[in-house]
Amino acid sequence: MKDGELQVRSHPGDPDPNEVIQNFPAALRHRARIAGPMVRRGWLENGPGPDDRRGRDDYVPMSWTAVLDLLGKELLRVRDGFGPGAIFGGSYGWASAGRFHHAQSQIHRFLNVACGGYVKSVNSYSSGSSQVLVPHIIGEYEDLTKRNVSWDQVAEHSDIVLAFGGMALKNSMVAGGGVSKHVERGAMQRAAERGCAFVLVSPLRADLPDEAQAQWISCAPASDTALMMAIVHTLVVEGLHDRGFLERCTVGWSIFERYLRGETDGQPKDAAWAEPLTGVAAAEIVALARRLAGKRALIVVSHSLQRAEHGEQPVWMGMVLAAALGQIGLPGGGYAYALGAIAYYGRRFNAVPLPTLSQGRNCVRDFIPVARVSDMLLNPGRTYRYNGETRTYPEIKLVYWAGGNPFHHHQDLNRLRKAFARVDTLVVHELAWTATARHADFVLPCTMTLEREDIGGNSNDPLLVPMRSVAPPYGQARDDYEIFADLAERLGAREAFTEGRSVLEWLEHLYQPTRDGLAALGLPAPSFAEFWANEGYELPQQPDDGGNLRAFREDPEGRPLATPSGKLEIYSETIASFGEADCPGHPVWLGAPYQPDETTPYVLVANQPRTRLHSQLDFGGHSAGAKHRGREVARMHPEDAAARGIQDGDIIRLFNSRGACLAAVVLTQDIRRGVIQLPTGAWYDPADRDEDKPLCVHGNPNVLTRDIGTSALAQGCTGQLTTVQVERFDGNLPPIQAYDPPVAGAT
Incomplete structure (x- = not known):
């Protein structure tokens, strides 16, 4: 802070700074911030219970004492009357960069200590499919993503990188806990200058940076599995695959090979078969296979490919392709699933533990896959399949959310509105009036990162940072820890939750294992006071040795x-035993799930934004400055636009049977024909909240996406792709109200 104004500068050692932090200055005191505790009027008038007024009701301001008294009674009603299994600790997503004020850790600790537990969610929206699949076929998920191929290895050793879905820099600019050096752009540039060839398979040219000097193969969305199969088929029929590696390090190759050759279904998975499915010429597929053979080849499959129906298949098939090339475990070669998806990946692990807040013990064993929250709330008691089990959705009375914004990351938002209307009580901690906060019964304003003290760092970045507050809390905002401590007191659990510590005492307590780890290695181990007084400390890191795969x-x-066989499982007996038609025992082509038709002739790619972290600080200056006429910007091919009478800069309406939204449009040749790209993260802003499917005037694509699982194996998120119709919007342009506080009335 200088003269009352916030100044933001990148870390001086960062070679490729992340501009997303420029959202802070405008966000710090923005009108979207929540100034004081609020309770929804309908809940005050009628008490707990289902209510379709959520999302379109007004709010009543209350004092902290009054609102915590009221909420404490409601938690006791649910905990003691229905049990902790009636509470869903839905908190999910990105929150504070700090190790202590991490919202999910705070709420889970509170629910475990004060309520005896809660129904939790497992896996992530980003990688829900792969997190379930990978342990069956490769082993530990972190072995593949974090202890495998590094950016230094790519720069020094890779001959060719075949990137399905790319490695867009907008994704690797972030990591939980922060990242001090963005190395991805430089590593790709060094590799390209050395002679490494990058090949991008994606409907979007921007999925690799210019520095990679990549060849672009414009592939039809969700057809990557077919392309991989055709490449492997070429390798096999031309004798270019590594038989020795397959025999020594894999199980099930012979079963898959019969399928690949068409011996089991009469259809060889050759280049001619793949051409009409992928839109890639057969000759180009064959040439690509020949380029890969005998080279230090690296196969990359992005998170985006598995965020779609049948999302397990490209992840599995990517491993099979890398195994057929015999490169897995070599420096700069093999299979680097999700490299570039986040700044954790492609880096070394720290050699000492990080400060970590204990969340206590959850006595409730029930859980749901994270992307099935609407299903759970709408269908209590219904059974579903997950990872070989038949499970039952619990009946949830109270949802408590702190950190994360489901009206950003969930699909079919109109269905989510109906799901949240079904619960007795919805509690939200938020710093701003997101759509999730607008649907809550209790809205408790919390501080943002700049307003509290913490320790920043992550397990794959050496810099551990003292995060000192630079601004006072906005309005009556409180730290999550303070809110939960006072609430725990009302449930008779304050001492158990706080252990008698202030925030700074907690930070010193959490820092001690890091200090002990440094001392055990014979390294300087500064006291907490010394650490807190400085600008950060460089932690030692583990060697870049390829981990368990090497x-x-x-x-x-x-x-x-760590697989059932101890080897790479091209055919998984375990998965085959589950009997799931949509995820059998080896990779298969299950057909193209996103087929345009006359009603919805375009495939929509709803990918991550470049000007913010998901939906965080969407009202910040960097995010707002990239919008056009206040709307999120979509991209489409000029020939597609001309056919619809759309010009560059127009406002367009995207719609299908699930909903509709407005967006500005930019025309570009760097997108495949028949594809429209609209990033996620614009705050949901319905024009008429009383309608069943209101128009989002701001450009949130999740009013359009389907809320179904990737398969019965993983039940992952399928929010990356859907089909839509598009037209120029010629009506009166509705105002953007996403950042305006809701109506607040008297008690």
Whole structure:
């Protein structure tokens, strides 16, 4: 802060700074901030219970004492009357960069300590499919994503990088806890200058940076599995695959090979078969396979490919392609699933533990896959399949959310509105009036990162940072810790929750294991006071040794993988035993799930934004400055636009049977024909909240996406793709009201 104004500068050692932090200055005191505790009028008037007024009701301001008294009684009603299994701790998503004020850790600790537990969610929206699949076929998820191929290896060793879905820099600019050096752009540039060839397979040219000098293969959305199969088919029929590696390090190759050759279904998965499915010429597929053979080849599959129906298949098939090339475990070669998806990946692990807040013990064993929240709330008691089990959705009375914004990351938002209308009580901690806060019964204003003290860092970045507050809390906002401590007191659990510590005492307590780890390595171990007084401390890191995958390659018998067979499972007996038609025992082509038709002739790619972290600080200056006429910006091909009478800069209406939204449009040749791209993160802003399917005037694509699982195996999120119709919007342009506080009335 200088003269009352916030100044933001990038870390001086960062070679490629992240401009998203420029959202802070305008956001710090924005009108969207929540100034004081609020309770929804309908809940005050009628008490707890289902209510379709959520999302279109007004609010009543209350004092902290009054609102916590009221909420404490409601938590006791649910906990003691229905049990902790009636509480859903829905908090999910990105929150504070701090190790202590991490919202999910705080709320889970509170619910465990004060309520005896809660129904939790597992996996993530980003990688829900792969997180379930990978342990069956490769082993530990972190072995593949964090202890495998590094950016230094790419820069020094890779001959060719085949990136399905790309490695867009907008994704790797962020990491939980922060990242001090953005190395991705530089690594790709060094690799390209050395002679490494990058090949991008994506409907979007921007999915690799210019520095990669990539060849662009414009592939039809959700057809990557077919393309991979055709490449492997070419390798096999031309004898270019690594038989020795397949025999030594995999199980099930012979079963898959019969399928690949068409012996089991009469259809060889060759280049000619793949051409009409992928839109890639057969000759180009064959040439690509030949380029890969015998090279230090790296296969990358992005998170985006598995955020779609049948999302397990490209992840599995990517491993099979890398295994057929025999490169897994070599420096700069093999399979780097999700490299570039986040700044955690492609880096070394720290050699000492980070400060970590204990969340206590959850006595409730029930859970749901994270993307099935609407299903759970709408269908209590219904059974569903997940990872080989038949499970039952619990009956939830109270949802408590702190950190995350489901009206950003969930699909089919009109269905989510109906789901939230079904619960007795919805509690939200928020710093601003997101759509999630507008649907809550209790809205408790919390501080943002700049207004509290914490420790910043993550396990794959060496810089541990003292995060000192630079501004006072906005209005009556409180730290989540303070809110939960006072609430725990009303439930008779204050001492158990706080352990008698202030925030600074907690920070010193959490820092001690890091200090002990440094001392054990014989390194300088500054006291907490010394650490807190400085600008950060560089932690030692583990060697870049390829992790368990390299050790397995060098000694498959002595260093087996954490799979049932101890090897890479091209055919999984475990998955086959589950009997799921939409995810059988080896990779298969299940057909193109997103087929345009006369009603919805375009495939919509709803990918991550470049001007903010998901929906965080959408009202910040950097995010708002990238919008056009206040709307999120979509991109489409000029020839598609001309056919619809759309010109560059127009406002367009995108719609299908689930909903509709407005967006501005930019025309570009860097997108495949038949595809429209609209990033996620614009705050949901319905023009008429009383309608069943109101028009989002701001450009949130999740009013259009389908709320179904990737398969019965993983039940992951399918929010990356859908089909839509588009037209120029010629009506009166509705105002943007997403950032305006809702109506607040008297008690």
